[in-house]
Amino acid sequence: MAKQYDVLFRLLLLGDSGVGKTCLLCRFTDNEFHPSHISTIGVDFKMKTVVIDGIKVRIQIWDTAGQERYQTITKQYYRRAQGIFLVYDITSERSFQHIMKWASDVDEYAPDKVQKILVGNKSDEVDKRQVATEQGVKLAKAYGMDFFETSAFTNHNITESFTRLAEQVLAANKKDLDLLRMSVNDELNLTALEEEEGLCDSGTGDQGKGCWC
């Protein structure tokens, strides 16, 4: 069977509960938005293929729950991530302050080579804004990351931010792309392994287990 993609990356969405991680993911993979918040249970993923410089990049995006009690689960995922979204909510100063905590977890648990991007979500909520765009720009600069303000609601900067992180991961791994190339069999075996470990209760298909919004 012909391979459907050239390379597979794992990206991870991190940030406090309620910042819009699950909605960002649903918007990017399914172009859907759900106005109600249903807590993400543990960790799960969705997939999407993008073409960058003629290379078919299959991105596996892992969603997490922000609650403290799930931290022990998500730490295992830092180690296997090639790219990480640090997400805050522009209407929540608290979620912005917590980016420091998320970033220090990434430093501690993720591989040195991991690529990071800062995302201020809910840019459509102009009247409720608590975090100025300049604050996001400044923080991203301090961490040496790219920065996007996004809206899962209006679809603002969604494709742009996901594609940028995938591009960064591709650039960082250009030399040893072979290490990242996975056959379809490898992918299936990996999923089976994760199910055995009880880390992924479904999601063997392209879309994971559907939308948890």
Ligand SMILES: Nc1nc2c(ncn2[C@@H]2O[C@H](COP(=O)(O)OP(=O)(O)O)[C@@H](O)[C@H]2O)c(=O)[nH]1
């Ligand atoms: N206005 C607005 N609301 C959003 C946006 N993204 C998410 N939400 C809402 O924020 C709440 C939490 O979203 P969710 O994706 O479940 O957050 P998570 O806990 O980080 O996964 C939900 O009520 C969403 O409808 C956005 O871009 N704009």
Ligand SMILES: [Mg+2]
């Ligand atoms: Mg969620």
